[in-house]
Amino acid sequence: MTDTTPAPGSPAQGDVALVTGGTGGFGRALAALLRERGVTVVLADLDSPANREVAAGLGAHFAALDVTDRAANAAVVAAVEAEHGRLDAVFLNAGIAGQSRHGLDVDEFLKVVDVDLFGVVYGTEAALPALRRAGGGSIVVTASLAGLSPMATDPGYSVAKGGAVAFVRSMSSRLVDDGITISAICPGFADTAIIDPLRDEFAAADFPVLSAGEVAEAMVAAWAGAEPGAAYVVQPGVGAVPYKFKGVPAARTASGETAVVPTALRPPSMR
Template identity: 45%
Template sequence: MDLTGKGALVTGGASGIGAAAARRLAGAGARVAVADRDEAAAAALVEELGGLALGGDVADPERMPAHVAAAEEAFGRLDVVLLNAGVTGGQSGVEELDLAAYRRIVGVNVDHVVFGLTAAVPALRRAGGGTVIATASLAGLVAMPGDALYTMTKHAVVGYVRSAAPTLAPEGIRVNAVCPGFADTPLLARAKDRFAGFPLLTAEDVADAIDAVLERGEPGECWFVQPGREPAPYGFRGVPGPAGAPRPPDVDWSDH
């Protein structure tokens, strides 16, 4: 993969999957903006890779437009955006609900993806096209009892990616998701003892999948990533439509 001269932005990029992906992008020749709430950690990685360190809360509606603008200004263009920042719920969301924690997980896991994509589209257009990859989760493809809120947010990301992709594909802007299973990253640190003997992904495994999506992904694909398996697009089953009905029309809801 040759990304020489390209500009990239990675959120949640100072550790785990984000840091592994940032290193891959830089190794392929891209100039990388590493955005993380821990700006000192982002700066440390950028000192290693070169590029740009960015701080702040990606759930803030103004943060992603600012990150995109800073990356485009620094690099002269923006071609790859990895919307990777994420948090876990820390509560079932069924038997109890901590409202502040609920707002936090929705803000980081869902809002930041929406804010990031909408902010990135004009910059990607100016570059002549590009790729946006959101880090979802296997919890975006299957139910994960015990963490209903996290599962809800990742299902939302998968649905958003699949629905946004056809709108942008004609402009050469590709939107995808990666959906890792349980990975040995800081996000899992507090619960790692529960996974003794269970195969875990590494951050490098997920970075391999991101490389594959960049190289050969198709618009709207959501790639599963599981230990010991080649990453690949998840095969969604079609939903049965009304009996005997034609294909539903494409509706421009902006007129309604």
């Protein structure tokens, strides 16, 4: 007989989830999966009648949010708590890509970093008090394979996503004692609007892309069972696998022994 009891921490009826960039491709697929499990879903995205309709069509709530507005992130979290009583999971998923293909367009670079990296930092700042009040919870950041492997066509995107992965890894140990897990998913190219400018090239090269549903499954799995600070690569034909970070060479003392990092600089779990 199949055990239908959700694993501890799994999304379940009564949970409340907030998804930034929530009316885009991944957000819509994720909302559908969470609604199937009875989760109350709030899709936060740039305000437009179309985005409000997307949320309503999925049985989700809509919150107008530009993730680059630090105060607005806090206001949305406060509104979610006021309306739904709690917050259990936050998917920091809003993102844009650069369009320039050559040289360095610093204005575009800054715009991408503002949304894709600072949007994650502001979203985390806003969510943490609410997750603590709920007794713990989960933050899942949508980074990208471009954060682990350089993306020559979009340096701003690579920097922002690499920064998001570094943020997740460096924040994670600070949150463990509060029962809050922060993790990242790093999908390869997936079939959403963000790849529209590249779509013909993928088709011409017969290059496989992920479905939004495959990525959404990885996002749900990260809520339910991610290791703190983990980054999950999602690739066509591979599924979601934890990325193994290579360690860096340790410092050596004058006598050639491995130097011991000062206690105060170690993650709390290693002190």
